[in-house]
Amino acid sequence: MSRKKETLTLSVPPGTKEQLEELARRLNIFWGKSPSPSGLIVAIAQQTPEVRKLFTLNPTQVEALLQATKILTDSGHAGQAQTLLSLVLDQGELEAPMRQSLWQLANQPSVAWRTQVDRHINNQQPFRLLYLNAQDEELEFTVRYAEISFEEKRFYLEIWCEETNDLKNPDYPELVHNRCLRFDRIKAIEPMDGLWREEGLDFLKVYLHFYRGMVKAYEPRQKDISEEDQVIGDVRQVVRRVSNPFWLIREVFRYGEDCVIVSPDSVRDRFQQKLIDLCRQYNLEIRD
Incomplete structure (x- = not known):
């Protein structure tokens, strides 16, 4: 006995029927040998796996x-960020742990720390900042200077603070007042009285030498000292004010043998130690 069917009349703009047929063809929904718009509508109503896949974000889209x-x-832009996060949760192909993590993130109170920081920077207003570091330790900083930096696909807050006790054995004593913070780890910001630090962040003057193709290919950075950028023979010398050598060392690794840290010794030695540790990790012999 044939199943009773209902009739549905649709009024659609010109060209829509052809678009529905193409979509049905992509989803392999046919009536006989022809793509079936009616079958497509039924599949949408029933939320078949094929249709869900059509409207689902793949892992590459989720990552982006x-x-x-x-x-x-x-x-x-906290509101826009929450909108995108909701889209990922609704339409993304997510493993259970990732979905749970994003769900918790979406339900956290959204505070636009960037907006507050920008206001304090523009007003040269010192502030206190409560921060949760990667070890889940709460730290409080008295911030006398701050600026925003963009490193490896995200924004960071760089500050000059009065506190130094959280650094037990600093690699660079000259930079002991500098911190580089993630916005999503900030817990509170409160303005305070006092003077804004006109000198900005502390920095080291780092000399870099570029070789071969990088002599011409190197693109100057904002903190490079332009008047000291020069080409001597086959070497390009670049001098940079560095407030956080961590990012510089990661950058130099990408240049490989085409870049050398010349000075100061503290940064050069730190990079050398990184190379030694990497070689040992791959069982390469290090000869003195």
């Missing part, structure tokens, strides 16, 4: 949207 969410959050 999550990166955009981080940038929007760090830039102070």
